[in-house]
Amino acid sequence: MGHCRRDAGLTLAIGLLLLIVAGRAAPVGQPPLYDGLVIEDPYRYLSPPAGGSGSPTSASDTADVQGGTSPLVYSGTLENPPQAQLIADAGAFGLPAGTASVVTTIRPIAPPAPVPVGTLAGNVYEIRVANESGIDMTIQSGKTVTVVLRAPNGVTNGTLYRYSDNAWVALETTNGGLPDLFATNATRLGDFAVVVTGTASPGAGGGPSLGVPVATPTPPPASAQGSAGDVTPWIVIGLVAAAVAAGLLWTLFGSGEKSTPGG
């Protein structure tokens, strides 16, 4: 029994240590996602291709200055998952004199210029952080500001680019928690986009670098939600109910849980 407790305690201690290390290394804002169902809204284009969805959402969030420094900031568009997000630590932005609140705006815009290489995958997003008077704020050195953009469904090999000072600049890009989410720790704000270079992934298309939203070869589903009268949810609920009922019956007629780890 003592042997079992020691094994369990050791495993839990190692697990906790690994969770802390992996959690600290994870991109800021990544949810505690160990599992779950991946259900993405179809990508919404500013200029939708044939069969594509339109009307991408924007975001505008205001947070009060706390203790003389900028607060924790999260702002994201309303799609699921959001097509564009900004996540910032407290104190990430330098405050102009007299600033009382921090206003974050994210909106899809027409591409300001063609990308130098590859093709745009999805929309270009203008991301601004300003005070209540509209004065843009700059990111403080050493502070983490993460920009996350979602590419159209199926695009998994994108790179984030920022357009500022009349030029597109490639950014160090990491995975944002799902294969089609791309994140970067930004040092400046501006216009951001996902660019696919080299061999195009399924959703990126292979068109020229015209700087326009690129169509996916296979149109995204018309709706991510089950429509009224759709029988699929009932099939799902029936199957789950049958599995749960079988498990309950088995549990009722089975034996109690053993206390030995090997059991």
Added chain:
Amino acid sequence: MTAATSASAAAPPRWRAITHRAAWLLGGLAAATLLRGAANGASSANQALLAGTGFGIALLGIAVIAGWRPSRPSPRGLAIGMFGGAILVLLPLLLHPVALNAPGMRPAPFPEWATITLLVASAEEVLLRGALISAVGRSYGLPAAVVMSSIAFALMHVPLYGWAVVPLDLAAGVWLAGLRLASGGVAAPAVAHALADLATWWI
């Protein structure tokens, strides 16, 4: 015949049966994972819900065929599971407080999403922390069982979430295995896993 092959030929039938059982569990898990990834496709809600349901039922079936049988969860196991789930949810929030400001994934409708999330989380625990740890632990020892089940847990999420989640899922796998060892059953890791998954609706 070499000494090694002689030893292998003389291996007890029970040892070989348990090894075959572990291979069946891992092979079945890999096949179900790949099928789920393919079925998830463009990720419409209905596709994902059906793929998740099929995946959960397949894992339960694979575990039952391998000899796993359900048992009544003990109150102690449920309590350990609640504690383990709280750690899984709170730790990332403590490490990255900004996550509190972010909205959850919210892939509506909630009742169906929650039901199938519970099914998938429980099925994964039954197969990995239940059947696999039991099978591998008997033949190769608990450390090997914990490592193998945790690696399998991390790799099975790659088709849906990409390689970036491997470190976090590997760590979560070891933690969930610890809950299994501490409680003696799969109820604790299943409760913890379900809590962590359901929390993604809100955070």
